Amino acid sequence: MAGQKSDWEIRSRSEQCAQCQAPFADNEAFMSRLVYDENDGYGREDYCQSCWSQVAAEPALSRWQSVFRLPPPPPPETVKRESAESLLRKLVAGDEVETHANTVYILAVMLERRRLLVEKDVQFREDGLKVRIYEYRKTNETFVIPDPQLKLAELEHVQAEVVAMLAQGGA
Ligand SMILES: [Zn+2]
Numbered sequence: 311m312a313g314q315k316s317d318w319e320i321r322s323r324s325e326q327c328a329q330c331q332a333p334f335a336d337n338e339a340f341m342s343r344l345v346y347d348e349n350d351g352y353g354r355e356d357y358c359q360s361c362w363s364q365v366a367a368e369p370a371l372s373r374w375q376s377v378f379r380l381p382p383p384p385p386p387e388t389v390k391r392e393s394a395e396s397l398l399r400k401l402v403a404g405d406e407v408e409t410h411a412n413t414v415y416i417l418a419v420m421l422e423r424r425r426l427l428v429e430k431d432v433q434f435r436e437d438g439l440k441v442r443i444y445e446y447r448k449t450n451e452t453f454v455i456p457d458p459q460l461k462l463a464e465l466e467h468v469q470a471e472v473v474a475m476l477a478q479g480g481a
Contacts, residue, residue, distance in 0.1 A: 318407035320399070321354035323376070323450035329361035334378035343370035344443060344452065346435070354452050372431040372443050376450050394420045394476060402453065411458045412468040413475070418444055418455045420472070427453065 323342065326333045334340055334356075341362040345353045357365060366373070398417040401407060407414050421427040427444040430452075434440055440457040460468060 317351045318402050318405065318454060318456075319351070320402055321352060321452035321454070323354070323378075323452070324356045326356075327358040327361050328355040329357055329365065332358055334358070336378065336380045338378045339375060340378055341366075341373065341375055342450075342452070343368075343374075344372040344431075344454070345369075346371045352454055372433055374430040374443075374445070376445060378450065379448065381449065394424075394472075395426065397475065398453070407456065411456050412460060412464070413472055415442075415455055415458050415460070416465075416468050416472045418442065418453065432457070 321344070324334075327340070339359065341357045341359065343355055343357075343365075345355065347353065352371075394417050398414065398421065401410050401414050401417075418427060422429060422444065426447055428447055429442055430445050431443040432440065433443065440459060442455045442457050444453040444455060445451065446453065
């Protein structure tokens, strides 16, 4: 497994249709697809409903519908602390997904339970890797998270590790 550097980057949703370039309106339903290319890794494309009808039949790893939300205003300055979200973002941005696959997966599950992430799809890559495709509810960002398929006993162990990492805080 080569593990392309770009494989696990967070895929932001665009502000406009990939085809007609029309900007999305607040609360507009739009369609997204995830494509995978051996050289370029994952790519995400967002389409308005009418353009989607022209591309819907093309091959894609995953497709889903979302509702566009205008980005919220920046939050007021708060005390910085390590949260499950910031830790997940740090590991994904630092290209540490594969070294910390168990931790990354547990963080995603924690955020899903807190309804911050929504699971959109589950896929098996050609190399057999199971990946879960999550969307961050507030921003429609895509997180592609490998599922290490932990057994129950391992799950408890990893959860304890993650709780410890969050308690260390810092950042
Ligand atoms: Zn369009």
